[in-house]
Amino acid sequence: MMNFDLEERLEQRSEQRLFRQRVILDSPQKPEAMVDGRPCLMFCSNDYLGLANHPEIRSAFQQAANVYGIGSGASALINGHSRPHRQLEEELAEFTGRARVLLFSTGYMANLGVISALLSPGDALFQDRLNHASLLDAGRLSGARFQRYLHLDMGNLERRLKKSKARRKLIATDGVFSMDGDRTPLAELVKLSRQYQAGLMVDDAHAFGCIGKGGRGSLKEGGFTTDDVPVMMATLGKAFGTAGAFVAGSETLIENLISVCPQLYLYHGDAASDCRSVASQPEGG
Ligand SMILES: Cc1ncc(COP(=O)(O)O)c(C=O)c1O
Known part of the structure; x- marks a missing residue:
């Protein structure tokens, strides 16, 4: 032994x-x-809007279980990508104002998937020091050279960007930081990413559902488009009260993720139908 x-x-x-x-x-x-x-x-829950036990969401879950059953039976890439999953992707794309959305079974998987799909050894990843652990793990998994800049310190980030000789650079940050609820300076990040030709990814897990018109998140609130922030990620397990996550961006980003992310070999939960009822509220909602 x-x-x-x-x-x-x-x-x-x-x-x-x-x-x-x-x-x-x-x-x-x-x-x-x-x-x-x-x-x-309870002061520790991320169920910010009280939707995890909302009667309409519970009933949507029950109805979906009656039609589709409980388990997805296989991963999204085999036969586990059902009509409600597709509808949820389409409604989230409209909700976030982005061309396409791809669902993942958890936020952890979404972050691992997108960062390791975008970066390889030899590339450079710049992360706020207080980013969520899933972004840090994603950086390690990608094999990229991975640096953590001082929390919210754009001067520190700029010095690192300036020194980097990597061909591909990605800046990744939480939109709202999970521990203290402070927020990343998005306008400055967009400016730096343009200046140093770096990609920009925002994990909006704690803003989605809470911030911006109708809860569309910090990017919509600040008027940042896909050109400004090409990669948006958010979870459905916090304000949306259920489980799962998504990445939103351009058509080509999402098609790339579908073709390379091993995380899509994980099973989806049955969160799709209930989330749709939240995402389908009108823009003013
Ligand atoms: C900022 C942030 N990103 C990602 C995640 C991971 O999401 P999930 O719980 O869906 O794996 C969390 C969860 O706590 C989070 O706070």
């Missing part, structure tokens, strides 16, 4: 106060929840 020092590792985690335990939730996501059998006020 191999020795992985599991006991010792747990002791160390415990001594360093890094031992983790999961609490058990006995109620739906809502402000007053039952946690480990005790009533608690």
Whole structure:
């Protein structure tokens, strides 16, 4: 039997106060929840709009389950890409004002997929130091030379961009940062990306559904088009109250992702039909 020092590792985690335990939730996501059998006020959920337990969304889920069943049976690239998934992609494209959208089963997978599809060893990736872990992992997986600029510090980013000799450069940032809720300076990022011929990707997981007209996110709020920010990513597991994620951009970006992302070999959940009812609200909504 191999020795992985599991006991010792747990002791160390415990001594360093890094031992983790999961609490058990006995109620739906809502402000007053039952946690480990005790009533608690919830301040840690990302269900920003209270949609995770909304009656209309629940009922859309039930109806979709009656028509399509529960499991997708196979990945999107085999036969798991159903009509409601396609409709959701089309409605999200219209909602975000971008030519095409591609669904992923999680935001983590979307970030791994898009960054490793765009970059290879020899390319350069510039990330805000406080980006979400999935963007950092995506950078590692891509094999690109990967640098973290100081949080929100455009001077620090510019110095790094100036020094880089890489042929392909990508700047990736959270739109709204998950820990403190502060926001990236989008206009400055767009300017730098143009000046240094770098691509720009915004992970709008925490803005989507909350910020901009009808919750269309920080890019729509600031009037940034696909030309300004070619890659937008957002999740459906936060304000949209369900699960899954998407990348939005040009036709050619999405066709490239479909052709190369191994993450599309993962199964989709059945989040499609319920999200459609949220995304189909009119522009003024
Ligand atoms: C900024 C950001 N990006 C990506 C993700 C990953 O999304 P998912 O939970 O759908 O994998 C999260 C989730 O916490 C996030 O906060």
